[in-house]
Amino acid sequence: MEKRQQHLNRFCMDILHILTGAIVGFIIGLTGVGGGSLMTPILILGFQINPAVAVGTDLLYAALAKVNGVFFHHRQRTIDWKVVLRLSCGSLPAALLTLLMLGKLKRLGYDFEHWMTLTLGIMLILTALVVFARQKLLQLLQKGLHRQNPLITQLKRHRGTITILTGVALGFFVTLSSVGAGAVGTAILFLLYPNTRTVMIVGTDLAxxxxxxxIAGIGHWQIGSVDLELLSGLIMGGLPAIYLGSLVGRKLPDRILRPVLAFILLGLGLHFSLRVV
Known part of the structure; x- marks a missing residue:
């Protein structure tokens, strides 16, 4: 009887994981905002999962969920691989160094989860602001291009170095929080490469x-911060739902979806930031 109850509990939990993956995947397809902004908070608040495990599991989920998008953009030739290389030159070493730091702290018995939670809160607030201001940012960039804004000129002059430094920052923060590779990365690329088409920016950021x-997810797995059973359920529900969400999203007004999502992200960000202050 006890084993039957355990099997039933495991089955119910698996169904919940699949449904969670489906809900978050649908929102990703609907809004185009990365899954880390929603998945990690849901895992921590909804399932009471350890923050480190939530971040590590979500990183692998994000990598698997976005692979098809990279193939699509590559076929459409909407990826600037030179920019991808510059970003990666900064982000991948930064991610590896961050993982080494986390592994060392874990072996020493240091509780670093409150720092991960604080980083998650900050990145969620930043993502919310980016989602709020995306259209306004694009309009200002267009005006700056026409007027030869000094800031735009300086960004163009040093954007190779700035792109690498951006990669360093993303590598650190994404490894700690699983948030930022999508909305924040895209916003920075818009600033650095204002003449590039939107679809090219999106494809480059995705790649x-x-x-x-x-790499960040595999590193978390190596230090014991990934739940593979949870990951499999999230993938089963998430991948089909992303496609469905993208179909529905084409018919819904962006001016309604993005503010609602931004308010949710802002609320989550404030919650995680204040709980560790």
């Missing part, structure tokens, strides 16, 4: 996010 989240 950089996959190896970054994959």
């Amino acid at each position: 950089h996010a996959v190896p970054l989240t994959a």
